[in-house]
Amino acid sequence: MRSRVPSVTVLGVRVACLPSNQVLAAVGELIDSPGQSLLVYVNAHSLNVTSVNPAYRRVLDTADLVLNDGSGLAIAAKAQGKRFPDNLNGTDFTPRILELAAERDAPVFFLGGEPGIAEAAAEKLTAQIPRLRVAGCRHGFFGRTEEAGILRQIRESSTRVLIVAMGNPKQELWLNQHLGATGAHLGVAVGAFLDFAAGKVSRAPSWMREAGVEWVYRLMLEPKRLFRRYVLGNLLFLGRVAAERISTRR
Template sequence: MSLFHLSGSKTTVPRAIALPLAADADGRKRGGYVRRDIGGIGVAVVNRGTAITELAEAVIEGGHVKLAFCNANLVNVLADEPALQRSLSTFLVLADGIGVDIGSWLLYGAPFPDNLNGTDFFPAFFASQPRTLKVGLLGGRPGVADRAAEQLAQRYPQHRFAVFSHGYYAPEEEPALLDRIRQHRPDILLVALGNPIQERFIAAKLGPQHCSVAAGVGALFDFFAGEVQRAPAAWRRARLEWVYRLWLEPRRLWRRYVLGNPAFMLRMCRQYFFGR
């Protein structure tokens, strides 16, 4: 039984990173996307519909897309990891949160087309796909991915959700885990190991033989499982969900937001004036 039967001058506004083919009006290009360098990470200039289409095409055609969501925290944690920044050049990197929009305004004079945080993006993606998808979950605390899979199966019964492992497996268990993923080859593999571990894992360990789309999703399972409460809609529309999360979990998140947000803005200012 398949696993998936279970439930110029330094102050000149910089140009976007040049890619071989010109972009369409919505940012889509045959063969790639326009990207903007945000703290050393090339973030795709795409809207939600284009990003959904890209993933759907990878599934239909049996391709392979490595997906990351770039927010201020990812820029901060990768600041001293140039090798991983280079690895992300092979990813489709989507703009997540008000921080990268502020950086884009400062560096390029415009925000990104859409705020593509994973917590909203994947529900929209799953709801938009009429064909049955095999979706694998890897990561999170023990039990959380299982509860997330149960909730996802109730919300999107046209798809099949299965858990490969929580995120606390032993290193010696990884070869067997990768082999199990390869055998079942989900269409979508959601990897919730936190930044930058999940990006390292996807870059170094996963390929076309494992899945069509490998996505680093951070705390997404906590939201799907109801472990962490979403901010009210008004807070999300005001782009203040990070404030709500900090209020809910100050001890865990104060470094990320109270220290991390000013650090991110300093990096954006340094990039604006000095190019890096």
């Protein structure tokens, strides 16, 4: 599928460039496909991480769908004279993937977050998406000795869509290594989505989300933890985008 999807290359990573309805059609194909497929979201922070984590970059290079999340990607595309039709951030777009799974009667497994978060998210999401079938839930704090049992649990649940929230890039690396053993058709790396869905973390006002500056709201909530990621990280990302553009023109 990757070769058939129009894309914009940002810092060497090919990011799908399609309107949301066409992305959903592609996701439907992946859910229906008997093989294993990986969907990931990328933002300014995650593309910064690729510069110091070659294994993560390799995962992004081979993922079936890489979706644009946030204003940083929009700026990077604009620098090339291109644009992403929609902002496909994980917190807003993942529920649409779950609606698609519900329409197909495809069971979903939630893996990640602190103990109790996946269950709380599942309860709220099934209330919002009545036909959503939850195959199982498991928190994301486990060691290597527990991994085989968790993979068996997911496989025996007969899930078709595996939602993994372990933080970036751990979740993408984990899915790349273990998706085949789970039996799921589609693995989706979702970052903090389960925390938002469970109500542990509040969303920014709608106007901030529509403007693509939800990161400012999160920074206000957790300035010490997120200053390096959002302020320094965003500046670093924009510097890299500018350097890439200058190099391309030369």
